[in-house]
Amino acid sequence: MLRLSKKVDYAIILLSHLGEASGPISAQEVSSHYHLPQPMIANILKQLAASQLVESTRGVQGGYVLQRQANQISLAEIVRVIDGPFNFVECAHEPSECRVSATCPTQTPLQALHGRLYEFMESVTLENLIQNHELQPV
Amino acid sequence: MLRLSKKVDYAIILLSHLGEASGPISAQEVSSHYHLPQPMIANILKQLAASQLVESTRGVQGGYVLQRQANQISLAEIVRVIDGPFNFVECAHEPSECRVSATCPTQTPLQALHGRLYEFMESVTLENLIQNHELQPV
């Protein structure tokens, strides 16, 4: 139904939390703070670390910190890192896969739509999400 | 991965086609024209008819026509009719269902985001999709 996946939801919560913290935060800390399943969010933090969004420190007192400033991380990037490439319409990236590409009347407008959504999600930064800035009306 | 479902994709194609036709179009016609599975698109047309987006005529020479003008049908409505209510984030409509609502740092901004996307999809009409109007940049 066109929604963000739970993992992305969690990732946003995690990153927001890291963005507001000063030192490294462990998976354990976050999971107990928000009452979320620990293995789940540990996995997500691993993904975020593998994707260079957060830096990890091992060992006691270790944890995660943002690798970039919150205004340098876009919503689009978070979605991409967790859920894979953002394909609003199937043919957005692989026109060859479309069975009806020759006759499909909606290709161009749907791709334009895709582009707008993408730009939109690029323009929303983690900082916006944290600070709850007023978002400009569409 | 945050994409329109195939059914919505098909529905847009169908509605665009109906919007450009003059008389009633049968499921058979559309499916052979776009090489799409006939039972599938028949089902979708049934849904569209049940939701008052198209009018149906039974019998030989029957088929479907738009029930409203193309500029009176929004993308949001198409999605809603086919895929159910549009929930960009889980808590958008039912805050009570959110396990972390008390502490979740992202509620307000994500709901704002939800609102913007929704307005956006409300503002795109079938006519825009058909005529491939230049969509305003976000």
Added chain:
DNA sequence: GAAAAGCGTACCAAGCCAGTGCTATTTTAG
């Protein structure tokens, strides 16, 4: 050397989605 933390990878169950099938009803053509 024990505990706290992250790393890597594999696995599983439930739900959703795309697609199919079947039977009944309505309408027109001949």
Added chain:
DNA sequence: CTAAAATAGCACTGGCTTGGTACGCTTTTC
């Protein structure tokens, strides 16, 4: 009046995605 062309209304299914779990390993501090 009957056959054919259509829609109506179901119910079903197989496979993929998603949310979540498990386990063994390495690194770091005390």
